[in-house]
Each structure stands twice: as C-alpha cells, then as structure tokens.
Amino acid sequence: MRSLILAAGLVLAGCAHPWNIADVAPGTPRDLVIARAGQPVRVLPLADGGQRLQYTLQPLGRYAFIVDLDPAGRVTSARQVLTETNFQRIEPGRWTRGDVEREFGPPALVDHVTSFQGDVLTYRWAERNEPMFYWVYVDPGGVVQRAHPGMEFINSPQDRD
Template identity: 30%
Template sequence: MRTKALLAALALSLSACATMVDGGFAKLKPGIATVADVETQVGKPNHTWKNADGGQQWEYSDQPSRQVTYMVIIAPDNKVLAVDQVLTREQVYKVKQGMTEDDVRRLLGAPGSKTPNLKNEITWDWNAPDWMDGFRQHFLVYFNRAGRVTRTDILTYEEN
C-alpha cells in the first residue's frame, strides 16, 4: 500500500514537471482561458496574490530544477489576461535597489534557494536560462535584514 502511494506521488510530481516543459502554458489563451482551464492545464499555482483590481497573479516556479517561472495574470472575471515566462534578462533588470522581497517574488517568482551570507544579507538565487550559449548562469538578489534589495548579480560559469 505504501509503495503504491509513493508511486502515485512520484507520477504526480513528474506530470507537474512535464507540464512546465511540454507547453501546457502555451495552451492558455489570454481572453479565452479561465481559472478552471489554468488548473486543468498546469495545476495549482505555487503562490497567489490578490491584485488591487480584484484579479489575481498566479506563480508557477520550477526552481531550482529547471530554468522557468511562469506568471499567470487573472482578471476579476476569472479569465486569463496574460501568461508569461518571467525568468528573462528584461525581467531581472527590473529588480532595483530598495525593492521588497514581495516585489521581487512577484516579478521573478520564488528563487531556487535563500541563503544568509557574511554581510548580514539574505541571498536569493535563481537558476537562470541559458542567456549565453555554453555557460550556466545564476541570478542573485541580495536583501538586507529589513527585506530590501541592496544589490544584484549574475554569475556565469562554463558548463562541463
């Protein structure tokens, strides 16, 4: 019985990973898809926010195992307004000094890790997409103890 439960959990986990990669998000057409369509195509989000207009923002982060994070913006009438893969160069350059942790998470999704450093900061780390052929990259955001961005960095290293 326990083995069956573990196998079922593994299958569910693998199907969720496959959805992130196989284009489940591509099937969500803005203005047509609904909340029910989103849940059917890609499952429940990792995190949600309520927007001031009554809509919602849903996060689907696949960090640290993969290099994608999708944000689905839902209108107050429960129709999809936008579906975006947000781990892009353009998005990371929007992170500015003084932003809050919530501001950054809404922009990029959950990081792959959060680690304290010797400068009394917390470092958030995203496994970034291949912005340069043949190199791996990580995008880092450093927060002070008040939860505000102090600086950012992109680490690049050659793949083996």
Template identity: 35%
Template sequence: MVRQLFRAGIWVLAAALLLGCDAQRISELEEGVATEADVRSRFGEPDRIWPGEAGERTLEYDRQPEGLRNYMITIGADGRMSALRQVLTPANFARIQPGMSQQEVQRILGKPARVTPWERQGEVHHVWRFLESPNRTMLFTAVFDRADRVLRTDIAPEPGPQDQGGGR
C-alpha cells in the same frame, strides 16, 4: 567524475521534461478565452496567488530549482486568463532595484531556486536559474540586507562541474 556527469545529465533531463510539458500546457491556453479552471487543469495548483488591485489575481507557477523558468498567469476579474508570462527575463531582472523588499522581488520573479544566508556579512542571497539563449544556464542573484531590502544584484553563468573541483 562519472558521478558528477550522471548528476548533471539527470538535471538536464529534468529541465527538458519540464520545458516540454510547459510548452504543451501553454499551447492549450488562449488569452481571453481560457478560464482559471483551464489553467489549473493544465498547470495544477499554483505555488502562490497574488491579488491585484482591480480584482484580478496572478497565479505563480515556480519551476525552480530544477527548471529555468517561472510563470505568472493572470486571471482577470471576469475569471478569464488575461496574461501568461515567463518571468525570468532580462527585462524583469532590470526592474529589481536597491531598496526593494523581498516580497516585491518575488512578486516579479517568483520563488528563487535557493536562498543562502551569509550571517557575518548580514546578507541573504536569493538565486534564480534561467536560460540565456541559446542554451546557457545563468544565475540571477538578488542580495538582501537584514531588513529584507535589496542591496545589489548580479548575473553570472552557472558554474559547471569543472568549476566545482570536478574537472581535470
């Protein structure tokens, strides 16, 4: 029990540190003014770069599995930041529809916290952790078939230690 509480405390501390650091970094960047170099100096190398149709590029900064946010930062064709978005939101979850490809989903949400294959069912579950106001950790799951297409989605609370056999 003590060990599980200690582990949970470490995760909470890590998430808080990430959130605090991100808030500082975000406050230092202004849309239309900050350059790609400014973004990279604050956030580091992106986890992935998504090309756009009009010469823009979107830099993906994942905070999974420890964090509760993922960021997409768009750099316009002029080299200036045109958008900075935290993408793990109800509006973005609603955009995930049956038939979408894994790449389409990750273009919207970024890298998941975990991927779990269910061979017998022919499914793969991609899970993102996110924060529901004010401080409830939730899980968004996109279930993919063998062809890497969304079958269904689900939102549920993240199980706590008491839900995993660690409670009384």
C-alpha cells in the same frame, strides 16, 4: 522504439505541466489554466481584484511562469519571467523581497555570504541556453540592496574531481 518515444511524448504533452502555459491565450478561464498547468505554487492577489498564479520549475529548473487573471478569473497575460529583461527591472533600494518573489516566484535557494548582512535569493535561469544564476541581495529590513547575474558552471573541471 521510435513509436514508443513518440507515444511517451504525446502522453506527457497531455499532462498538466507549467510548460502548457506558454500558449495560453488572453480570456482563457482560470479552470482551464489549472487543468493544463496543474495547481500553481502560489496564488497572489492583484491590486485590481484579480489573481496571479505562479508556476516555477525552481529549484532545479530555469523557468518560472506567471499567469495574471482579471477579477472574473480570465487570463490577462501569461509569460515566462526568468529573463534578463525582467531581472533588470529590479530596483535596489526600492524593491522589497516581497516585490521580487511576487514578480519571479520563490527562489531556487536562499543563502548567506559573510560580506553581506541579509539573505541572498538565488534564481536559476538561462540566457541563450547558457545556465545562469541571478542573485538578489536583501537586507534584514527586506529591501533589495543589489542584484546581478552570474554564470552557473556545470561540468567544469572542478565538478569532475
């Protein structure tokens, strides 16, 4: 049984998956990134003529990976972006929905609340292995008005009813 689990782990490790971006070195060619991680969810142009590859495990996962490529198609940076430090970069009144999705990928959920006119983008992430939400409130003009974290309660007493 133990050898079966080990074999399954080795097979999965060899498959294309966004987790394979975690150790992609600068200078790695685009084709190798895609061979290791699969096709990105989105490809966006960068101001310098390069590209941004977005990989996300949303809506149920808590991680999103960004790979920036230079104009020659080589990695300049690769990182997991759903972190408290990155979310704190969001500037209400300045950032747009496009800025948010360029930096974090598509949200897990787009919702509405009666106390706000506009979309609420929900990102799932983890802080110290605790499941969290990050909500970004975008007005009808596409401008972020507020953003904040919140706990995602899993298996709470309400979930058991």
